[in-house]
Every structure is written in C-alpha cells, then in structure tokens.
Amino acid sequence: MSLVAFREVVKKYDTVLTVNHLTFTIGEGEIFGLLGPNGAGKSTTIHMLSGLLNPSGGDILVDGFSIRKQPIEVKKRIGLVPQELAIYETLTARENVTFFAKLYGLKGSLLRERVDEALQFVGLLERAKDKPSTFSGGMKRRLNIACAIMHRPKLIIMDEPTVGIDPQSRNHILESVKALNKMGSTVIYTSHYMEEVEAICTRIGILDQGKLIAVGTKDELKRQSGQQEKLVFEIDRHLESAIMEMNEHPGVQQLDVRDQGLTLEVSVKESPSILQDLLFILQKHDIHLRTLTRVEPNLESLFLQMTGRTLRDE
C-alpha cells in the first residue's frame, strides 16, 4: 500500500506552473530519492507535502489523510529535515529538540525518552548540553535531523541533509537514513550528490520543470533512458582493419576510437557472446589487450541525459 500519493498536484505562482500535475506514489518502507535540477520544483513539492505551502490544485494523501482536509493528521506523520539549519543557536541541543518535541505534543517521561533517543540516534547525546554555536557543520546537520525524528514519524523528508559536511558526518547521516528506514520509516530524500542517492535509495524520481520525467528503481531508469553499458579496451597497437571488423559486429552499437587508436570505447547491445566475439577479433589480429573495463551507466549520466546539460540558474 502506498504511504504517499500525489494526485494531479499543481502549484502556480502567478501564471507560472512550478509544479505541473504531479502524480505518483511512494510505498511504505521505501527510501525515495527525489532528484531534479535547480528550479525543477523539488522544494515546492516538498513544502506542499509538509504543509508549508498549499497546493493550487490536486491533493496529496499521506497515510490516507488529505493534506488539504486533514493537515494536522498529515503533519503528525511527517518529520521534515529542512535544507536550512533550522535550529536555535542560543538554545542547547537538548532544548532545541525538546522545544520541537513539545510542539508535536510530546510530554512527560515520553518526551524525555524520545528526546534522548533522537539525540542518541544522531550521536549528540554527549553534547546535549552545548549550544549549536559551538558545533561543527556536521554536528549542526545532525541536530537538524534530530529535531525532525523525535516524534517517530512514519514519513521523514530530508531536503539535502548532507550539504557541506565532512565524510564522517555524511557517512553517519547516510547510515542513519538506512537505520531509520529499517526501523519502519519511509524516507523521501533529495540531494545533489548522485552517488548518495544511488547508494541508499530504493526508488528514484527525476523532476524537471514541475513534472516527473522518470521514476523507478535505478535499473528501471537505465532501461527507460536507453543508456547502455560500455566496454573499454586498451590495446597495444592501432590496426584499422581490426576496428572495422569489430564495428561490423551486430552487437556493437557504436565504437569510438581514442588515444591514437589505442583505446576503444564500445557501446554494446544485449548480446550473449559479444565480449567473447570482440576478444576473438583482437586475438586474430595479434593485438594484445592491456586492460578491459566494463562501464555501467551511472545515475549522474542518466540524470544529465534526461535533464540536459544546460546550466540551471533558477
């Protein structure tokens, strides 16, 4: 059953459609990566989902509740980790988390328990009495997360939670996302770091110009994009006839010659014996193979292919 359902969601600013009839679902237990260039409508989408903005049309259902009709019920089930460090510099880490926990209606021993749990979870329990002004960037980011999870939301929305931090903190955060997911939370994750999304997300949606232009698992996206894997041969001598012969193989879609003919990049179609066939041709011409690499298409290249290479400056 889907936890989040976007139904024909529209957001207009004046006459500009920032979000254009968005319809998709996110299932329970997923880590859903939401990608898109600047100005694609990611933030608007997330703000509508978390109740900061009202949609101009359509509706979003979270756990069966409508954001338009039952916003309070929806908000109870959501924890938002905003892109900005939305924490009070003058309050201690514990006070920060406690304040927001109170706003979620937690109180008494449950409040204390959950605050401790959240701080423990992000690894800040020892520094709970310190103010964020003494924290490193990574610690602030982690506190930013703690302020969104102490009410154990069903859905956690993370809007670029790893901007500008060291690898240790980043790793910690990525591990936390996975842990939260294991503990039963569904996660929506946006980031500009493709390898992060590739590493943790079970499903990915690519948003551009207010529309979802592709959605699916990484493999599904690859298939949709038509991008294929490449074989890269580095050889010891250049021989035109051998290259011609390889090019004529039916499984070869494209063959690029680089490095004065010493590197061959071959895009291949699905064909069971292609690697063997190509190696055979090389051997036949007495060409020695130095290295052979198989390059799979990555999310970054997929993304650039789908959304184009022009700069997006909003």
Place this chain on the structure above:
Amino acid sequence: MLVWSTTVYYELIKYSRMRSVLILLIGLPLLLILLLGSAFDTEIKPAKVALYVADHGEMRESIDRLWNDDAIKPYVKVLDAGSEKEVQDWVREGIADYGVHIPANFSKQISAGETASWFTYSGRYEEKNLAAEAVVNGYLENANMRMAALRTLGPAASEAFDDDRSSTKATESPILTHNLGYGDNQGFGKTSAIQYYSAAYLIMFLLYGGMSAAIALLNQRESGTLQRLYALPSSFKANVFGIIAGAMLLAAFQAVIIVAFTTFVYGVDWGGHLGWIALICLFTTAAGAGFAIIVSSFVRSKKTLQSLFTIIVFSMTFVSGGMVTGIDQMIGSVGKFTINYWANESLREIMSNTGLSGVSHHVGILGLIALALTIIAVIRMPKVVKYHA
C-alpha cells in the same frame, strides 16, 4: 595606493545599497533637528484660556475689553466655552490650558458692594497658569482698587480716576524690561534652539557613522570576505585601512548633507568657517570609529557591538545635553567626559561667532580625544580583524 582606493570604492558602493542605513544616518537626524528645533523655537506659545462669561451686567463691557485686548494676545489665547462645565472639561482634556468662569451675578454683586468672584481653573502647565493668572489678576486688582477707592475716598475720586486714566493710557509701561539673552531660550546659551540641536544631532549621528567602520569590519569577518582579503597578494593593512576610510567617507557625506540641508531648508546658520566645521566632523568621526573598534575588539559580535555602542552614544548625547537642555545643572560636569561635549561646544562657538580662540581650544581637546582613541584602536585592531586572535 591602488589597493586601498579599490577597497574604499567598493565599500562606498556597498553603503549606497544599504538604503535603510542611509535613512537612519541622514534622515533621522534631520527629522530630530526639525522636531526639537520647532518644539523649542522662539515663538511663545500662548496659554489657551477657556472662557465662559455668564455675566451680562454692567461689567460685561470691561470684561470683553480685557479679553480682546491686543496686548495680551501673545500670551493668552481665548477659547469661548459654552458653559461652566465645558470650561472644566476643556481644561481636564487639555484642550485649554486654563479656565475662567465669570458667574452671572458678578456685576450685580459688585454694584451691591458685595464680595464678588471669578472662578478660575488652573491647568497642567505652571507657566501658562502664570500667564493667564497675570491677566486675570490685573483686571481684578484694578476692580478692587476702584472698590477700595469708593470706600475710602468716595465716588469723586473714582470718577477722577477714570478721567485720569484715559489721559495716561497712552503712556509707556511702568516697567522697563531689559532682555539680556542672545538666543531664544536660556537653555540653549548663545545659539538658537535649532542651531543647538543641529549641532547635537550632527555629532551624535557622526558617532554612529563612525560605528559603521567597526560594523563593516565585523561584517566582513563574519561573512568571510575578510579572510579573502588576507589571501590577497597585497597589504592586508591597506585593505583594512580602505574599509575604515570608506566608513569615514560615508560620515563625510553624512556631514555634508546634514549641514547643507539644515542650512538651506531649515535656515540654520552654521556661522561660516567651513574648514573648522569639517575638522570637527573629522575628529568626531575618527573618535567614533576608534571607539567602536575598541568596543568591538572586546565584544567581537556585530549584534552586541550595535546595542552596546548605541547605548554608549545615546548616553553620551544625553549627558552632554543633546536631549534635555540644562542637564549640566543636574549632573555637573559629567558631560565633559563625552566626545559630544567638546564637539558640540566647538560647533556652537562657531555658530555664535564669538571668535575662534575658544573654538581652537575645544577642537584641540576633541582632536586629542580622537588621537588617543585612534591609537588604542590601532593597538586593539588585531582582535577585531584576525580570526585567531
């Protein structure tokens, strides 16, 4: 040479984009000068007297003559009330400053030789009460005198008096008044109110202007651009100097606008000697900037600097008489420990044209203060601009 002038240029561009800062530094002093200058201007504001005359007897004519007399117009403005209650209400509401109710039987009682009376209602302001009472008492004493003359000398004397009075009426006042003051009001000394406040607020806001040097430095440190300046292959000191020079130029701009605007729009006489005025402004700004840099070397945060320095400047202005005049009579010479005092005194001496010897004395002390603060500021500077100081 080129380095710091580039910094100055970009500092000025930045200031020109901060519209609310400019309004605060230039608009606010002009507004305050206007408000305070017109509040304490020369013009005597007459006491408004709510008057209800119920009497229609024979005394009515002389009563009307009293209140319509042109001689009292500068001091007393009559508001005609419709009833005794209205008189009271007007005084209570502050519509009138003083109330007079002349009862219906006043003439009757006088002609019967009985005790007669007016009812007066004192208002909130002692001065205005005084003015109104002087008018009321003048009339009543005159009436008393005639009653007394009637009793002691008989009716003939009273009639003779009437003849006598008509002949002497044109004579001069029996009091020869010498006005010894120069300006409008004792509190302002030899300058007028608007001159007094023009000087006070020019100085106060130049001190604020000086603070923008320290704020610019802290801003650049907080946003990290100062770090960038460190990395430049040029003298860091020159850059810092450029930032401060930018703030000084802003203050110069402030001074020019305020002096020019008050001169041409409010008609304030600054007394000439523009060179001296420029020097005073320079010293004041330098002292303000130096002071602000010293303060920021201790607090090191923009917000704290702003609130602390605002309190300091506000207090110095207050103590030096920039808000309430004559404060020196209450607190003695505490004012002399402020930058404002020396700058204000210099400016006021220029305004009152009393010769430059006093001016140079005051400017000299101001210069010494500025120099001392600048030296301390230079010593404390690393604490402001260095990241690891």
Place this chain on the structure above:
Amino acid sequence: MPSLHIAAQLIRRTMGSRRGLIMNVCIPAIFLAIISGLFSNLEGQKAVILVQNADSGLLGGYLASALEKEALYDVQLEVKLTEEELKNAVLDRKADAAVYIPEEYTQKLLQGIPVEAGLYRMNEQLWSAALETSLAAEANKLSASASMVRAGSGTADLTKLKELLDAQETPTIVAKKAGMKLGDVVSNPLMIGLILMFLMLLASQSIGFIMEDREKRTMARMFTAPLRAIDIAIGNFAGSMLVGTIQLIIVLSLTYFVFGYSPGISFGELLLVLEFFLLAAVGLASAVAGLVRNSTQLSQINNLVITPTSIISGCFFPISMLPDFMQKMANFTPQKWAIQAIDHLGGGGNLSDIGLQLFILLLFASVMIAFGSAVLRPNQSSKS
C-alpha cells in the same frame, strides 16, 4: 497549549540568558531609575527673582511684595546689590530675573511723574512675560492709587494713600481657584514617556525574534508540526506580550518599590494602561516588520519610527510645546493616548474615565496586527 510552548520559547530567548537579563531588564530598569532620580530634583524648581528696592518710600515696598504672592517665584528681597550687579546675576544665571526699584520711586509716583522700575531677564518667555505683566499691573495700580488720592485731596496725602492701599489688601473681588484635580503626566511626561519608549523598543525586539525565526526557517519548522497557523500566531503574539509584561513588571516594581518613583497612580492601574499600550506597540512593530525584509532592517526602521513618534506624542516634553499641526499628528501615535490615560488616572479619574483612550489603543493594535500578521507567513522569502 502548543501556543504556550512558542510563547515560552520567546521568553527564554529574550531573558533566558545572562546577556538578555542584563540588556533587557537590568539596564533599562537602572536607566529609568537614574532618570527618575534626576528629574524628581528638577521638579518644583522655582524661578529665582532678585528684588532690590532702592526706594525709601512706601510704594516701592508694595511693588516688591506684590511678587511674593505668586508661589512659583522664589523672591529674594533686600539683596543689597546695585543695578549693575543685578544684571550680572541674571547674566551669570544666578537668578532667573531681577527687579530694580529706583530711588525716589514713591516720591515720583506721588508727584505724578512717570517712573520706571527695571526688569532684567535673559529673554522673553511665557513666565517672564507673566512676571512683567504682574509687575506692570501692580505699578499701574500704585500710580493710579496715587493719582486718585492726589485728585481727591489735591495733594499727595500719604495717610489716605496708605488707607486706600491697605483697603486693597483685603479684596472684595477675588478669583476663586476651583480645585481641579489634574494629572501631572501630560505636563511632566519624561518618566512615563521613557517607559513607553522602552516598551516600544521591547516590542520591536520580540517581533525581531519572530522575523529571525522566519529567516532561519525555524518558523517553517513550526509550521510542519501538527499545529494550526492560528496556534503559531497566538503563540508568537502572546509571547511578545508576555515578554513585555514580565519586563514591565520587573522594571515597574524596581522603579516603584526600590527607587520610590510613583506617578501618582496605583501600580495596577498603570500596569493595565501599559498593557493596552504594549498591545499597540506589538501591533506597530509587527506592521513595520511586514514592510521590511529582515530583522536588521526592522530594528533600524523601528528606531526611525519610535524616536520621532515619541517626540511628537509628548513623551519627552509636554505636547503643547509643539506647533499645532504636530499636535494633531500626535493623535495618530499610541503614546499620546497612553500618556493621556495615565494623566487622567493621575488626576483622580477611574477606569471608566479612560475608556476612550483604551479603546483607541485597542483599535490601533487591531489595525496594526491585521497589517502585521503577514510577518507570520513562513514562506515569504526573506532573501536580502
């Protein structure tokens, strides 16, 4: 309930730290205390008038003593100074005015020769004009009396003149001062005015915190919690009010009970009026906040609004000193109505007498808050 947390949060941020406590509570309280101490000495200062009566006759004494009737003058008779010394005393500000009654004053009056008494003052002000008027009236009376006696008996009969003048000492026609009980706040507003200004700065500060919330996106975070927008609005406004109230109570208690200042009205009544005013001040600050982009600008623009409105509304000196059009403009400032309400209470009025003033403050607050509720829109972009 959630509103309470937001309100408590605002209080903690304003006063929770040592710095907040010092800056927002202690310094204002001490400052107000010093001011009240300074100005309580100033009140009741009388104009010092030196009188030198060089006249050996009867009438000079009458003229001199005429001034003593006025309670607001500090008249010093028999100073034994020459006319020149009197003049210098005024110039050196040792006296506010000086009167010199020349030799043979009586004699000349009796003979009907015009004679002038000298009045020295720095310049013409209302009080010194009144002094001049009183002196002139007295002198006219003396000369008229003298001429009547002369006309009646042909010669200047001193006994008759004395009889006439003494008869005037017990007047039959008098001005009865009706006891009007008036407050002294409008005429002497500095203390209350400073408290009002302090409250406005306070309101500006707490609205600044709310704006900071918006800039730092913590407000957005509040909106993602399961709260209604109205909860957040109430929390923020109530928080601002509470912060103000707590500071007000502390500062007022200090000035009332520790430093012993009292404007002549009870603590509770003053607090009530100031609460209404605080509401208007919070409204005004939030309306200004709706017009500016960030909290730094807010504090700058607020300075621009607070100081001039405080001047024209009579917070520092009586409003009657200002030109008429400025007095009319003052009707649009909340300070004026608060001062008037406190003045009425000080003059013995009770709460029903200040209904109008309180209503105006309330009206002001509601209009301004309606304008200012925009400050609570979390998504309004706050890019500078």
